[in-house]
Each structure stands twice: as C-alpha cells, then as structure tokens.
Amino acid sequence: MKGFVSLSRAMALGFFRDRTALFFTILFPLMFLVLFGGLFKSAGVSKTDVLEVGAVPVIDQLPADARAGVDQVLTIKPAGDRDAALAKVRKGDVAAVIEQVNGQVVVHFSAADQVRSGTVTSVVESLVQQANLRAAGVSTPALAMSAQPVEDQSLQPIQYMTPGILGWAIASGATFGAALTLVSWRQKKILRRLRLSPVPLQSVIGARVGVSIVIALVQAVIFVGVALLPYFGLKLSGSWWAGIPVMIAGTLAFLAIGLLAGAAAKTPESASAIANLIVLPMAFLSGAFFPLDSAPGWIRAVSNVLPLKHLVSGMQDVMVRGQGPAAVLPEVGILLGFCIVVTTAATFLFKWDDI
Amino acid sequence: MQPAIEVGELRKWYGDIHAVDGVSFSVQPGEFFGILGPNGAGKTTTLEMVEGLREPDSGTVRLFGESPWPRNPKLLPRIGVQLQASAFFERLTAREQLRLFASLYGVPTKQADEWLALVGLEDMAGVRNEKLSGGQQQRLSIACALAHNPDLVFLDEPTSGLDPQARRNLWELLRGINEQGRTVVLTTHYLDEAESLCDRVAIMDHGRILQEGPPAALVRGLDSPTRISVESGLLPLAEAATLAGDVEVDDDGVSLTFATRTPAPVLAALAERDALRGLSVRGATLEDVFLSLTGREYRA
Numbered sequence: 138m139k140g141f142v143s144l145s146r147a148m149a150l151g152f153f154r155d156r157t158a159l160f161f162t163i164l165f166p167l168m169f170l171v172l173f174g175g176l177f178k179s180a181g182v183s184k185t186d187v188l189e190v191g192a193v194p195v196i197d198q199l200p201a202d203a204r205a206g207v208d209q210v211l212t213i214k215p216a217g218d219r220d221a222a223l224a225k226v227r228k229g230d231v232a233a234v235i236e237q238v239n240g241q242v243v244v245h246f247s248a249a250d251q252v253r254s255g256t257v258t259s260v261v262e263s264l265v266q267q268a269n270l271r272a273a274g275v276s277t278p279a280l281a282m283s284a285q286p287v288e289d290q291s292l293q294p295i296q297y298m299t300p301g302i303l304g305w306a307i308a309s310g311a312t313f314g315a316a317l318t319l320v321s322w323r324q325k326k327i328l329r330r331l332r333l334s335p336v337p338l339q340s341v342i343g344a345r346v347g348v349s350i351v352i353a354l355v356q357a358v359i360f361v362g363v364a365l366l367p368y369f370g371l372k373l374s375g376s377w378w379a380g381i382p383v384m385i386a387g388t389l390a391f392l393a394i395g396l397l398a399g400a401a402a403k404t405p406e407s408a409s410a411i412a413n414l415i416v417l418p419m420a421f422l423s424g425a426f427f428p429l430d431s432a433p434g435w436i437r438a439v440s441n442v443l444p445l446k447h448l449v450s451g452m453q454d455v456m457v458r459g460q461g462p463a464a465v466l467p468e469v470g471i472l473l474g475f476c477i478v479v480t481t482a483a484t485f486l487f488k489w490d491d492i
Numbered sequence: 493m494q495p496a497i498e499v500g501e502l503r504k505w506y507g508d509i510h511a512v513d514g515v516s517f518s519v520q521p522g523e524f525f526g527i528l529g530p531n532g533a534g535k536t537t538t539l540e541m542v543e544g545l546r547e548p549d550s551g552t553v554r555l556f557g558e559s560p561w562p563r564n565p566k567l568l569p570r571i572g573v574q575l576q577a578s579a580f581f582e583r584l585t586a587r588e589q590l591r592l593f594a595s596l597y598g599v600p601t602k603q604a605d606e607w608l609a610l611v612g613l614e615d616m617a618g619v620r621n622e623k624l625s626g627g628q629q630q631r632l633s634i635a636c637a638l639a640h641n642p643d644l645v646f647l648d649e650p651t652s653g654l655d656p657q658a659r660r661n662l663w664e665l666l667r668g669i670n671e672q673g674r675t676v677v678l679t680t681h682y683l684d685e686a687e688s689l690c691d692r693v694a695i696m697d698h699g700r701i702l703q704e705g706p707p708a709a710l711v712r713g714l715d716s717p718t719r720i721s722v723e724s725g726l727l728p729l730a731e732a733a734t735l736a737g738d739v740e741v742d743d744d745g746v747s748l749t750f751a752t753r754t755p756a757p758v759l760a761a762l763a764e765r766d767a768l769r770g771l772s773v774r775g776a777t778l779e780d781v782f783l784s785l786t787g788r789e790y791r792a
Contacts, residue, residue, distance in 0.1 A: 139595050139596075139598055140595065140596045142595075143591070143592050143595040143596065144592070144596075146592075147581045147584060147588070147592050148581075150583065150584060150588070151581060151582045151583045151584065154583040155582070155583060321582065325579055325580065325582075326575045326576075326579040327579045327580070327581060329545055329575060329579065330573070330575060330579035330593075331596070332545065332563065333543060333544070333545065333568060333571070333573045334568060334593070334596040334597060335565050335568040335569055335596070335597060336596045489545075490545075
C-alpha cells in the first residue's frame with residue numbers, strides 16, 4: 138500500500154512537472170475547445186439581414202408577439218434610399234429588400250444566396266398569407282403550426298463539442314501516459330529496479346491507473362469549467378455526474394491501448410508515433426470533433442467498434458442530451474470489455490527489459 | 493558459515509553467443525568481491541542472473557541459500573542493487589528519489605534522508621536528478637540501493653564514466669559500506685579499482701572466469717619481474733645491461749627501464765652511480781595478470 142501511494146505520488150509529480158505533457162494533455166485540447174467553441178458560437182443564432190423600403194404594412198402592423206417571432210429569424214431595418222438598398226443586395230451585404238406597393242409585397246433577393254433568400258421569401262409569404270386570412274375574416278385558422286426543436290440545447294455546437302473534445306483529450310492523455318511511462322521506465326531500467334524491490338506488480342500498475350484517472354478528472358473539470366463560462370454557454374443536463382464513470386471506463390480502455398503501444402514499441406519516439414497513429418484517426422472517426430450523422434454508413438459502422446465513440450457518446454448522453462444515468466451502462470460495459478481484451482493482448486507483448 | 497552467494501556452472505546463451513559459459517564462484521558474508529573483465533566479458537549478464545533479473549539457461553544460484561529466480565520476495569529486502577544505468581524516476585529531486593525507493597521497502601522517510609548525508613548529497617537534496625553530475629548521480633543511485641539497509645549489495649560498474657577525483661571519492665564510500673559488514677559484489681573493467689577495493693576478484697573474459705583470488709595473491713602468483721625506471725640517458729645501454737645479475741634493459745627515449753626479479757642489487761648499483769633521477773619502481777599489476785592469462789593486452 139505504501140508502495141502504491143509513493144509510486145502514485147512520484148508519477149503525478151513527474152507528470153505535473155513535465156511542461157510538454159501538461160501542454161499536450163490539457164492546454165492543447167483546451168485550445169481546440171476554445172477555438173471551435175468561438176468559431177461556431179454564432180452559427181446557430183445568425184440572423185438574416187433585410188432592408189425595408191418605405192412602409193411595409195404587412196410587417197409594420199404585425200402584433201407584438203408575431204413581430205417577435207419574425208425578429209428571431211430576420212433583422213429588419215428601414216432603408217432610406219431604394220437604389221442604395223438594392224445595391225446592397227447585389228453585393229451580398231443584406232439578404233433581401235422588401236417593399237409594399239398597395240396590395241403587392243415585393244421581395245428583392247439575390248439568387249446567389251439561395252438559403253438566405255429562401256428564408257426571407259418563405260417568411261414574407263407566410264406573413265402575406267396571415268394578412269390575407271385576417272382580411273378574409275378568419276380569426277382562428279383551421280390549422281396552425283408551431284415549431285419546437287426536440288433537443289433544444291444540443292443543437293448548440295458547444296454542447297456537442299465539449300464531450301467530444303474532452304473525450305479526445307482523455308483518450309490521448311491516457312494512451313500517451315501509459316505508453317510513454319512503460320517505454321521510458323523500461324529504457325531507464327526503472328522497471329528492473331522495481332522488479333528488484335518487494336513492491337507487488339499490482340501496486341505499480343495500480344499507481345499508473347490511479348494517476349491517469351486523476352488526470353482525466355482534472356481534464357474534465359477544466360474543460361467543463363471553461364465551457365460553462367457564459368461566453369461559451371455550455372448547459373449541463375441533470376445527470377451530468379453519470380459522465381464520471383464513463384470517463385473512468387474510457388481512461389481504462391485507453392490506458393490499455395497505451396500499454397499495448399508501449400509494450401510493442403522500443404523507444405519513446407516510436408511509442409508516441411504508435412499512440413498518435415491510433416488516437417488521432419480515431420478522434421475523427423468517432424465524432425469527437427464533428428457529428429457523424431451525415432457520414433457514410435461504413436464510417437458509422439467503423440466508429441461503433443472504436444472505444445472513443447463510446448466514450449464520447451456516453452458522455453454526451455448524460456452530460457448534454459439529458460438522458461438518465463442508466464443510459465451510460467452499455468457504453469461503460471463496452472469500454473471495460475475493450476480494456477480487458479486489449480490488456481490481455483498487451484501482457485503477451487510485455488517485456489521487463491530491452492533485450 | 494552459509495555463503496552469501498553460491499553460483500554453480502552458470503550458463504547463458506544469446507542466440508549463438510555464449511555470454512556466460514560455466515561460471516562458478518562463492519562469496520562469504522562480509523566479503524568485497526569483484527568481477528573484473530573487459531566490456532563484453534559477460535560480467536553484467538552474470539550479475540543479472542545472480543540478482544534474479546534473468547533466468548539462467550543452466551546452472552544454479554543461491555543467495556543466502558535461496559534461489560533468486562523466479563522473483564523471490566523473501567530475498568528482495570535483503571539485497572540492494574545498483575544497476576549499470578542509473579534508474580531514476582523522471583523529474584524528481586534527489587531527496588524525492590531516495591524517499592521513494594526507501595518507501596518501496598517500507599523504510600521511514602527519516603532514515604532515507606540520513607543517506608543523503610552519508611553519500612554527501614545534502615546540498616543537492618532539492619535538485620532534480622537530471623541536473624546532478626555523473627558522480628552525484630552514481631552516489632545517489634548507491635544511496636537508493638542501500639536505503640533499506642540490505643545485507644548484500646550489487647554494484648554494476650559504479651565508477652564508469654567518472655573523473656578520477658569522483659572515482660576516488662566513490663571508492664571511499666564503497667569501502668565504508670563494506671566495513672559496516674555488508675557483502676559487496678562489484679563488477680568493473682578498471683583493474684586498479686578491483687585491486688584497490690576487493691578482497692577477492694574473479695577475472696572474466698569471454699564468459700568464463702579465468703582466475704580467482706585476492707588481487708595481491710594473483711599478482712604474486714605471476715612471479716613477474718619488478719620494473720625499475722630512471723630518466724633516459726643516465727647510463728649508456730651497454731653499461732646498464734651489465735649492472736647487476738638477472739636484468740632486462742630497455743631505453744625508449746623517455747625512461748631507462750630495468751625488468752628484474754632481484755631489484756635490490758639493481759637499485760644499489762644505480763645509487764652507487766648516482767643515477768636515480770626520476771626513479772620509479774613498479775611491481776606487477778592485475779593488468780599483467782590479465783595479459784598472462786589471455787595473452788593479450790588488457791583493453792577496457
């Protein structure tokens with residue numbers, strides 16, 4: 138027990154004093170989070186600019202609540218000069234210009250930006266229809282539509298990215314930690330030295346596992362803490378704490394991968410190359426950086442056998458998608474099973490010595 | 493008395509190479525035993541099999557009557573090992589390394605800290621091992637090997653790569669360890685080190701022990717001539733050759749050297765002629781023993 142505590146302490150000190158390791162385990166993934174979080178922050182709330190020439194009663198005379206609904210989609214501003222306003226549409230500065238001449242509502246748009254002009258025309262068309270209904274004396278339409286997003290918050294990129302990038306950070310932290318410890322301890326003969334001391338092998342492995350789990354939790358606290366800042370606006374759902382067992386199971390799975398890489402490699406350089414070769418493509422294939430919803434079927438099939446996919450989706454389920462704690466059970470099970478299989482493979486390749 | 497180490501007919505192959513080829517020796521408690529030989533002689537492999545780090549292909553090893561292979565937890569607290577490459581944890585200070593190794597054996601922190609003073613590293617306690625000099629690292633690694641107060645200490649080439657002053661300091665330390673009653677086994681490729689430290693040495697080459705015994709006895713057993721040198725040109729070569737009975741003379745332009753088994757008359761004759769400038773008298777060394785055993789110059 139004493140050996141376990143002092144070995145853990147030695148490993149933790151070695152890690153926190155290693156600026157390179159700290160950078161790549163914490164700061165580097167955090168940079169991705171900040172960068173992507175900042176880049177995609179406005180994507181969901183971007184509105185379409187529209188200029189209004191003269192009076193447009195269809196819009197101007199809307200009841201306040203209806204107007205608020207329109208304002209969520211369009212930013213409508215009055216334009217002084219009609220020609221100048223049309224020139225802005227041509228240049229792409231605004232999406233459309235709206236004017237109303239008697240009973241005719243005209244929308245001037247540029248065919249170059251079909252998405253935005255589509256938005257404007259459909260909004261205006263619905264306004265015109267509502268006005269027509271009112272004019273015809275229909276106060277309660279036979280059919281009404283109200284749009285409600287199913288996953289209110291999960292559409293926000295930060296909700297998706299926080300667990301994704303955190304998953305990638307945990308995966309690379311655990312893989313590199315295990316691989317480099319194993320190789321450098323073997324190279325520096327620390328493994329042989331430990332073998333000559335009465336410390337049981339379980340204490341050595343236990344210390345590495347314990348330190349890696351602590352590092353993963355530190356990563357999680359920092360990542361979630363940053364994402365929770367109002368600027369990024371992460372909102373955790375109720376059973377977010379159920380993400381912790383997923384992180385621990387994920388750490389174990391990637392420690393096993395690191396152990397395998399460390400057992401197969403002879404030098405720290407080749408160990409980190411092997412670890413990179415495993416973790417980086419996996420990050421892209423597992424939807425850690427971007428959703429795989431639109432990816433080809435075979436990629437989604439491949440992603441299902443990758444542990445990172447289960448780490449990320451397990452965390453997403455409980456941390457941002459609002460699912461109950463039981464939702465993580467299959468993912469935790471898969472990650473632990475992965476850990477057992479890979480560790481078994483690693484023990485066959487394990488060597489105490491270089492020679 | 494039960495020997496501290498008993499090794500019988502130890503063999504190890506690496507592929508076709510016979511790294512250790514039938515080595516036998518025993519070491520008594522309290523002895524300072526040296527395994528001497530050039531690089532590649534099989535010293536380290538022998539030591540690793542004795543320590544229990546490698547399984548011998550054949551032969552037996554007993555430490556205090558117990559086999560060290562497979563890993564024998566009963567023996568481990570009784571032996572201290574300093575490996576050839578100093579095995580330190582990364583980015584820990586000298587004191588932290590020492591405390592860590594001590595704690596692996598359940599030794600209290602205070603006792604571990606005492607070792608820092610014993611190896612003269614109190615001033616370096618807060619310095620990370622990467623920043624220590626070669627000699628300081630060796631001393632720290634010896635302290636780490638000894639922190640749990642083992643009965644039997646293995647040191648694999650502890651002074652290789654050190655400057656002469658650091659080597660002398662370390663010798664003092666090693667003598668002290670042995671004088672406290674510990675059995676010390678040391679491998680070295682320095683003949684002077686073996687001669688100066690060891691009670692008994694085994695000379696190894698090509699995986700075999702060529703000869704074994706106290707260094708002085710090995711040298712004496714050679715019955716090799718004493719070499720007397722004075723400054724070159726003090727005497728003409730022809731006169732020098734007739735100076736005293738059985739003598740071989742050589743003048744290399746720097747020194748005039750007499751090789752003789754009866755040094756007294758030669759020295760007397762030189763003194764008579766007042767030709768003692770730059771005098772040095774050397775007996776045989778382990779180097780000569782190695783030369784006579786292998787027929788080739790000793791090259792570490």
